[in-house]
Amino acid sequence: MFEELRRLNKRQVALQVLNILMVLTSALMIWKGLALATNSESPIVVVLSGSMEPAFHRGDLLLLANPASQPVQVGDICVFQIPHRDIPIVHRVIKLHDEAKTGKQFLLTKGDNNNVDDRGLYNARQMWINKEHVVGRVRGFMPYVGMVTILMNDYPQLKYVMLGVLGLFVLIHRE
């Protein structure tokens, strides 16, 4: 299997490397295209906690959209990212104020399965989040599909093993 790789000339090696790059970039560019179409930086997210039960469970895949023309409304389930935090949160908007002059929106969120609102999760002394923090609003979900992602988060080595095997396969396999 490696002898075949060794016999390749420069152009053929460049083509094998290109094949790996095409696998990666095509996935990346489809993702970016989807992000542009939905106006959401991350149009698909995985639920990591049970705070929105019984609506969403751990491992559910959420499909998001964030149309710029539509303001956020009370009752919307939003995925938002608090500044300087890594992990986005999926919770429901329970209170909302529109600033008449600027059109700026102030939101208060709460998980359906939580007893209190999210002010304890926001940054210190932060009372509201703004529309700019909203990554997307939930438009659909697929149960359990995201379990793979959770497994890969729990066992990060798994991710690299899979990537390595896939990359090696593409490199040594000629179409």
Added chain:
Amino acid sequence: MSNTTMQEEIKINKYDSTQLKHTVDDHLRKYLTSDANYVENHQHMDVKLSLGYLSCLFAAAATYYEWKNGFQKAKPVTLICVASYFVINFIAWVYAYFIEKQDVFVGTKDGATLKISARLARLSETYTLDFHFTDGKKKGNYTLESSFGKWFNEDGVLVTSVLEADVKSAIERSTISKEQ
């Protein structure tokens, strides 16, 4: 062929038709360029490589610009990059499908052009090579239909002398038809 005795043995998995095809194609090119003194025309491969790597540059640019400027601000640039990426790859597909087709070798010698295109039906061991010979206004064609079993022995080793003899006679026949 005395000049093949120095070469290392090419041994492959004889049950893998993709490998069989690539081994024959690779040796064909090697024989035509080093023994038959053809100069290979790398246009097909170069077009494919340049378009492919160019599209990867757009992907890299989009990623870098978005990482630097944030999603909302980078949107116009991202849109241009995403569109370019898919347009370039579509062009590459059109080139491969309509221009490159099944060509395995294009080369020239003394102003004459030799083009070899291949056909291999799925799950078949019959490999068909079409030799197109062009010298000015003269043209010749010859179709070499053979079985992989004639070119590989039981152990999956390529018998280069048989393949080279077949290719040599195919070229001669394709050049004869031009003189008629």
